[in-house]
Amino acid sequence: MPATHDVFNQPEPLADVNLFAGNRPLQAALTFNAPGLDTAPLLALGATVGSADMQRHARLANVHTPQLKTHSRFGHRIDQVEFHPSYHALMAQAVGAGLHGTAFSAQQQVTGHAHQLRAAGFMLFTELEPSILCPISMSYAVTPALRDNTAIYQDWAPGLTSRQYDPELKVWREKTGLTMGMGMTEKQGGSDVRANTTRAVADGTDAWGQRFSVTGHKWFFSAPMCDAFLILAQTASGLSCLFLPRVLPDGSPNQLFIQRLKDKLGNKANASSEVEFVDATAWLVGEEGRGVPQILAMGTMTRLDCALGTSGLMRQALSLALNHTTQRMAFGKRLIEQPLMKNVLADLALESEAATALALRLARSFDRAGDAHEQVMTRLLTPVAKFWICKRGSHFAQEAMECLGGNGYVEEGGEGVMARIYREMPLNSIWEGAGNIMALDLLRALRKADAAAALAQELAPARGMHRALDHLAERLPARVEEMATEMEARRLAQDVALAVQAALLAQTAPAAVFSAFCDSRLGGEWGHSFGSLGAGVDFDAILERAMPHPSTSPR
Structure with missing residues (x-):
């Protein structure tokens, strides 16, 4: 077939550039807010997230979106979400950069600028792929909240601050790294979480403290493949904050059932879902009735x-x-x-x-x-x-x-x-x-x-x-x-x-x-x-x- 035209005046893509080295406003803001901060990790991250290879992963993770598998081929309920390998490649990079709970590790805290270092890294990674940062952000936010349950915090903090990404669904003690999500909103309430109807009934105590049996739903439950979630539920004392793991300490699956994945305008690489709890097991975090x-x-x-x-x-x-x-x-x-x-x-x-x-x-x-x-x-x-x-x-x-x-x-x-x-x-x-x-x-x-x-x-x-x-x-x-x-x-x-x-x-x-x-x-x-x-x-x-x-x- 004869050529009909030459291709010219088409710009080369912005790829294989260091997103931190070229960002003078970000550098100036860090110099002002965090004088003396060692920016070498950001320089390394800037090269990674600006690379053509990672940009390919970002594209593939958004094209090949998460898929819900409610049952196994044998008919067993499994409630798992499958992701494209590029999603896991992106998650591994974000966790490796310490963008989740690592800012709360003792090693990072001594720098005096742990949250600013993490914030700058979070901004750089967003330029590459923002939607996978949903579980990263939630893992960051819940890590200090777990201190209100000392036993859970002692067990989970090492995994939440680890720089190892471990996507396997198994009991926390067998994992090299952990992620956490949150479940707050319900159909009838949205931002008005006090309208929540999910109920939690006291079910004894154990090594993690006061235990509850939870029944109800969550209308927007993001990143359902996280290892655990902080949720809101009505207890005898009012709306309370509870820790609900996907896999229970004995290795059995918790009674958390994914009803469907949300079909969203954007944020395609991240799985957001609707879930139901049927006598799911959870533990109290903080004071009962003070969940809000x-x-x-x-x-x-x-x-x-x-x-x-x-x-x-x-x-x-x-x-x-x-x-x-x-x-x-x-x-x-x-x-x-x-x-x-x-x-x-x-x-x-x-x-x-x-x-x-x-x-x-x-x-x-x-x-x-x-x-x-x-x-x-x-x-x-x-x-x-x-x-x-x-x-x-x-x-x-x-x-x-x-x-x-x-x-x-x-x-x-x-x-x-x-x-x-x-x-x-x-x-x-x-x-x-x-x-x-x-x-x-x-x-x-x-x-x-x-x-x-x-x-x-x-x-x-x-x-x-x-x-x-x-x-x-x-x-x-x-x-x-x-x-x-x-x-x-x-x-x-x-x-x-x-x-x-x-x-x-x-x-x-x-x-x-x-x-x-x-x-x-x-x-x-x-x-x-x-x-x-x-x-x-x-x-x-x-x-x-x-x-x-x-x-x-x-x-």
């Missing part, structure tokens, strides 16, 4: 991961857009040289760096849990960061996809990653409490601590550096002290996020980034879509900083 506070403590950590995950997705979407536009020619110029495209890309770069700065600042508070100011900032910034960063994600991904045109919309090839990012973006905004839940949580945080003083302290280093930031900073403490009504809570969350982001950029970013962010987000020199920055912005300086690898240039 127990869950909220874990929710703080998973909400951190929502902010980190969306920040990582933003960075990857921006990197793909920059990679494409530096190679693609249109109307006689590279796309990145076209004024309107340059404006869009610079605007996306500002948003991405601000998200990274805020997410890493929140992670810092987890490393300084004994500091009074940091305790307030954890409570204040968790709902703020989760609300604002995740809310910006979907709009960001759509605009980044548009930079690639039709190449970004298709599912195949290296640029098909953009479609996967777009489908993934809404998840972090919905999971662990959607926007209204976060806004209400912010109001609760304002009632429990001197948030106005803490916020003023946080913004103080940037006072006098930009008129629009000063104006917002002067008004915020009074608004915080007045504790806005529910009708105003979303606007307050937005303004706190923008003020803190601007203050952080004043201390970590070049002047071109800081001034453009303040002019646009705070000073009104911005429209209602990305790409509406003022003409006086130093676009080239902003894009130079955002480039995913030094061999490309915006000029």
Whole structure:
């Protein structure tokens, strides 16, 4: 067959690059928040997650989605989920990088920056494949919660902090590594977990403490192949937190039955399910009847991961857009040289760096849990960061996809990653409490601590550096002290996020980034879509900083 055309002007994919070495905003945020941190592990991880080989695993794990096997060929109930080998390859890398419970190991804690190191790694891995990080995130969040049951914690902590991935379904003592999930929501309640109807009846005590027999359901039970789960159930004293393993200590399967897997918009490589418990065995964690506070403590950590995950997705979407536009020619110029495209890309770069700065600042508070100011900032910034960063994600991904045109919309090839990012973006905004839940949580945080003083302290280093930031900073403490009504809570969350982001950029970013962010987000020199920055912005300086690898240039 004769050739009908030559293939040219198609950009090479962004592959075999070190995602950490090329991420100057992330490096700057770590230098500011974790001075002296050894970033060698992140450099190694950056090379791994940026490799073409791991990108192939990410693609295959999303194409060949999990399959539910309820019965064996002999008719026995087995309730197992089968994954493509690429899923296990990705899980092994994430566990090996210590992105799950390893931050709570004694070895990591002595560094003083364990949570920030893990947070940066989590962001880097999200650029590769976010959906497998669901069980990783839950294993991170539940590890400290297990301390409220000393016996279980002693038995399970070594496996939860291990860097060995062990996917086999067998009793905990025979495994080299463990993962955990959570089961909270039910059909009738959703975010209102107090409406849960699952019942737990006391069934004696043993080496792990008070034991219960559990009957009920969970409407959204993510990562059902984890080794154990923390669930909520109604006991005689009220809603309580229980530890429910897949395999019981005697080696027999627990009475947990997977009804079906969820067919989701994105998050395809991860198995999310609906389950039923029929006299399943579980053990009490914490005080009976105090399950909600127990869950909220874990929710703080998973909400951190929502902010980190969306920040990582933003960075990857921006990197793909920059990679494409530096190679693609249109109307006689590279796309990145076209004024309107340059404006869009610079605007996306500002948003991405601000998200990274805020997410890493929140992670810092987890490393300084004994500091009074940091305790307030954890409570204040968790709902703020989760609300604002995740809310910006979907709009960001759509605009980044548009930079690639039709190449970004298709599912195949290296640029098909953009479609996967777009489908993934809404998840972090919905999971662990959607926007209204976060806004209400912010109001609760304002009632429990001197948030106005803490916020003023946080913004103080940037006072006098930009008129629009000063104006917002002067008004915020009074608004915080007045504790806005529910009708105003979303606007307050937005303004706190923008003020803190601007203050952080004043201390970590070049002047071109800081001034453009303040002019646009705070000073009104911005429209209602990305790409509406003022003409006086130093676009080239902003894009130079955002480039995913030094061999490309915006000029």
